[in-house]
Amino acid sequence: MDSMAVQEFSRTLFNMRPDIALSLVQTIFLSYTRHILSHVTVPCHIIQSMKDLAVPVVVSEYLHQNLGGESIVEVVPTGGHLPQLRSPDILIPVLLNHIRYSIADLE
Template sequence: MRSNYKAWCSGFAPLCVGGDMESIAVQEFSRTLFNIRPDIALSVAQTIFQSDVRSLLPLVSVPCHIVQSTKDLAVPVVVSEYLHRHLGSDSIVEDEYDRTFSDAQGAFSTISRCAGASILR
């Protein structure tokens, strides 16, 4: 990521959105990544992947709806299960699988589904 930001964006976008570079959702997410300054993107990525807030989960006092993608590279199903067990309030875990756009997978599958819905309009 630090040495070749554009190459990282091109590889990361399809993995996160769950498609190939030809899909509108991947192209849009990739474009969004390209528009972020590399130093800012690196700082955000480090914050996301190096943060550990598990000790705060029991302090959550509002009901939570956890949406889990079916094939998430960054957040596997065990994470949503862990959240469900350790949150301090009621929670619901929902699998994000959608029959209309069943190829929408990955961490940002909502983007894929929204892009598909826009095309159908």
């Protein structure tokens, strides 16, 4: 939590106007898109934090099982919903691996 990125994200989050924050939360939590997952046919690399209180690991497994194309799930050993801010040292190698190789190479 000491990184500048996390501090800046927190600052902007807490400075958000309440009406905009409410609209954003409603959009996130009231959007129901499960019925269109089967239409997503591009290969997907799903990267999931091991301890994400907002989105548990079962959600990434659900996506993996219900997407219309090939997918792979990689659970990274970090916590939080924004691993790119909290643990970039863990996430960057995972992202580079996914950029370099196709899903078929990772399975």
